[in-house]
Amino acid sequence: MHASAKAVIGVDAPIALADQAVHLKINGLEPHDEITVGSSATAYDGKVWHGRATFTADDRGRVDLSTTRPVSGTYNTVDGMGLFWSMRPPAGDPNGHYFSPLSPELSPSYAVKITVTAHGRQLASRTLTREWEAKGVSSRMLALAHDKVVGEMFLPRSGTLRHPAVLAFGGSEGGVSMKWTAALLASHGYPTLALGYFGEHGLPATLRNVPLEYFATAARLLAAQPEVDPAHIIAMGYSRGSEPALLLAEDYPRLIHGVVVYAPSSNVNQGFGGGNAWTKQGHPIPQGSIPLDHLSGPLLAIAGADDALWPSSTYVKAIIGDLNAIQDRYPYQALVYPGAGHGVGIFPFLAEGTVAPTMGGNRVGNAVAKERGWPKVLALLADTQR
Template sequence: MERSTGKRAGAAVCALAALLGSAACSAEREEPFGGRAVIEVDRPVALVDEKVRIRVTGLAPGQEITVSAETGSLHGDWRSRAVFRADGRGVVDLARAEPLRGTYGGADGMGLLWSMKAERKGVGSYRTEPPHQRPGLDVRLTVTGEGAELAERTLTRVQMAEGVRHRELTADEDGVAGTLYLPPEGAPKAAPALVIGGSEGGESMRDVAALLASRGHPALSVCYFGCEGRPKELARIGLEYFAQAAGLLARQHAADPGRLLVIGASRGSEPAQMLAQYHPGLVEDAVVYASSNQVGDAVSVDHLHAWTVDGEPYTEEDVPLDRVRGRVLGIVGDEDGVWSSEYRSEAITEEEGNELLVYPRAGHFVAGHPYLPEQRTTYPVEGGGEIDTGGTRAGNARAKADSWPRVLRLLRN
């Protein structure tokens, strides 16, 4: 049914006033009006990698509104905004409507989530507590118009589902440092995933491991340097350490040991490919983000080689992939500013069955799942200047949104 306008309502009021013998009739009623604005969300609580449909209803046709999103992090709040004009039914459907202006452009139903920016200056990366400490991330949505708040609603983005178990591992007690995430008790056996981060050290991809466990896959976020009991620098890291981590993961009750997948990002893509190549009985498939088939040097002033095998420096210039039991899936941006990951990953496709996904306008930050605030693409460096990691935040967001379902399919199949 067609929505009434203020003009029609005004005419009706004037007619009633005339019948009652009153001359009062305000010109303000010539303005269109809507009903009560409502933010509709199909899944207000959903896994962090799941799309949600956001619509604002109850507006006047053509009404201009601002839809904003806000969430917290370890370094303060992150916010995004987009200005829209309601359609003829008084609706703004974020999946279809193009913002007039805002923190993202073009119709994108999840644009408000990935385009959030830090309120504090100098904060480039969105970081929260580990998933087992903060299982859900609350995002507050608000709708404003003409200076007034018209509606608000909170989404909960789940990064660790209820029932998922975790155990922190130490090099001294377990031989491996990291965090093990396991699906809820009673879950069917599934392909496990070993997750290896890059030259930042520590456990930068712990949220990926927790999310995979939430989807039924035992996962281990392994720390190979920059944590207690491990080297301080990326230098002379033994391949046997990663094999030990993979073996520990494969022995978990919920793991299907013959289907283990290793995920490596940036410098972590090197040991991921090495593990698939030299331990095919342990590892089936590999997913490598911002990858390089060429082996880099140590990130150290005292050592030349990054990796060792049986205690000896690994001196191969390229990682051969002819012994990989399953598939290698490379995911890169065509504007990678750290290294030319597209060029340095071409050898992946020389073996049948492997695949290299190259995303336009994406840079080095293509790893992991989508729909979290995207990192800045430029960072200040000590001594002045900046490092440009390449691509755009929008390009990185699109790369993650397209590649993540492919990673999940590889795990399932």
Template structure:
């Protein structure tokens, strides 16, 4: 397990419970018990972004077992996935080693029953962006119920508890009137004698609002102070991605760097899509504040305003940055991690990721930098690790649907692999 979340694991969870002919026993009837079938989970309580190992034991060898995962989103809508497996010669189904014979996903994937959940029944519904909880600080965790039905109709149950925030993480809402920025600050639990830590300033893309607060909360749970920032689409901020001052982001970076837990020499920007564009601009233009960047779905050029595309998107010290201009990288004072899906349908982020890394090489940048490009993944690879997401996004105001490319399977694999690289990068910056 990773970081502070290791202390939240409670060992192997074994849950036994059965019902005849369905997922639940009929009202008023006692459920039949199975003494042998068990669901074993190595980390039943773990980070929302952490893969876990799930095994079903005690099944008749060669028999079929159907596993259903269920969770309710913040609006009360039921999401489910379902997969059928064949038990091996020892009567075990191991999701990390076996592919389902049918169901919501294909191939071997230990977390396939999580990211493949759809609204409605397992076979129906179309996934879109959603949040399982309204806010991570209001609901620090969410539950995913697992039910295993064997050939005899017996049902065994267990619960996965997925954490946005571990115990001890603190949260403070940031307001324009009091703090000069709109966002949320998440700080890790205090640790006696701990050195100051790397910190992350996060922001999303053209969806607007504050879409990275969940990742910020998870990062704080991993031990890294994090500030999730909105820069348009919220009260008091511009309504669209037009004439956004990069100096506003710099103000948020200064606020984050002043926190007692933060090492001000190791504040990184993490952005997604248009947010990755802003993160690269910040690392280049404010190297004394932003010491590197994590870029999900990046671009190597400045883009115009959104959604009209006819105006300026960014300003620097009151001066407009012209659309189409390349973003230089010669002043960046820290590591850069460009992350792209090979099948990005929004823009050519793989080419940009490669270009950014090559230009850092040419500028002899001494800090780690390497483009990560994942097959079968699209523009939505930042949506959240092992949390259901879609390959498109419909803007609520206009109804316009943006196709991201990639597949849900490809996105899920890329998210998990990239997240491990992000954590490894941050861990490398920690001081003993």
């Protein structure tokens, strides 16, 4: 049996945001023929990552990737976006690598090529565009000398109504690591400042003695933007970044009106190399449990049940336990995903490893957590503006 040369790759959204699922269908095949659908994308370093899945066509010569389980491939469950998150690097353990596209200021999108092959020949190909920035989104780099903070500001198209805004920062990786997340949030209408707080020129070289006032300065800068509703500023922190996110919400309730934390800690931990991680008014913020009795908005805490870096699922329970104890009047929610590790966030569908065993979890668990957790973040932001 030979596959038809008239194979067609159908997709509902050939150009879509990088966090948007697309619906792929292969038509024009011979009934019950076996085909391989491949995916490929080029990382910032020029290395090409690949995914693949082999399917059996139905009796009408069709394969719907959203409803069909692959016979074999880089993923093995019914998953319409499996070809995207399961891509692997050209060499090495996929669990030890991360697919990093060009940053949004260098390229507003990245391309994923989809191919269909059977019996040793290619039947069809199509290139999909995965966008970081929707039409009209603008961005600008923030410099310490001019803005008093380091980062990148992403704003929805001008003329939109004022929206809740997000101050987003990562963890022990340092630098401005949340710019892709910030670009996507702005594309959904939420102005976002991706903030760096160490490991950038003019900032502390390492995570040690970082002033909490620095984060407050960034939040005030964000609140001053004409697209921003200053009464709804959300702090989003990942891993070590969860500590200043919670501290900001507790210590600046008139400035910060909600929190989203990924793989969080419920405690202030020591700085790198010992000493103190955070300061306020020139004094160390003591290590230990972070109080949460002054929150002025919702809280969402997301963790992986198999986090091997630190016990974030236990920390999440502690956070929720504290809020239960004081009967906090704002909505709060904990999401703990089985099979996910420290790489439980943030937006879905980008190929990533787990850097196992250090980070814990597995690629499937992390992918599922991101696909399910990201809509919860968008829902929190949508509810905030109502």
